[in-house]
Amino acid sequence: QQQVKQSPQSLIVQKGGISIINCAYENTAFDYFPWYQQFPGKGPALLIAIRPDVSEKKEGRFTISFNKSAKQFSLHIMDSQPGDSATYFCAASKAAGNKLTFGGGTRVLVKP
């Protein structure tokens, strides 16, 4: 059972454009929603995370939007750069727990 659904599977965006990745979750017990960025040959690295008491969180060019009632959250990458080309995973967990449930991943390619 896939508890976190992520879309799209892949995304091509021009340099300077906006990349948008969406995730939906089912388990209402989740209260911590991180996004991980993974480059080829590397492990995932935490990019940004949000708790459900906040509707939006921004760090530099990366913004998470959170809709608790819809059980959806999304990552926006503003002014996308070729160096942002990577696979992005959304995830969900109980903040006090130790088990992450990952979405299926989105491969982002930023064309110069």
Place this chain on the structure above:
Amino acid sequence: DTEVTQTPKHLVMGMTNKKSLKCEQHMGHRAMYWYKQKAKKPPELMFVYSYEKLSINESVPSRFSPECPNSSLLNLHLHALQPEDSALYLCASSQAPGLLAKNIQYFGAGTRLSVL
């Protein structure tokens, strides 16, 4: 320092070999994890150690045997693997579970395992 170090980076082994993967962190984290990641897929949780005790085993075959010798080290012993076990094996660490903790998991770069 948020580094999780994994060795070796690459490993090729036959189906009758015994090998071990190693993971080390010095962030004072008391939870450590093993994940398996196939190409174009998300990481799949295999094992979780909390305070050096195995707390989660995601029904992993016995040919994979984890070990946590101390709070900084995590090993994964491999024996009689199958070609389908070829994957990227990732180690991660985080604060131990608790009400004040955040489940921020820090990942190593992984060991690329090929089973021939």
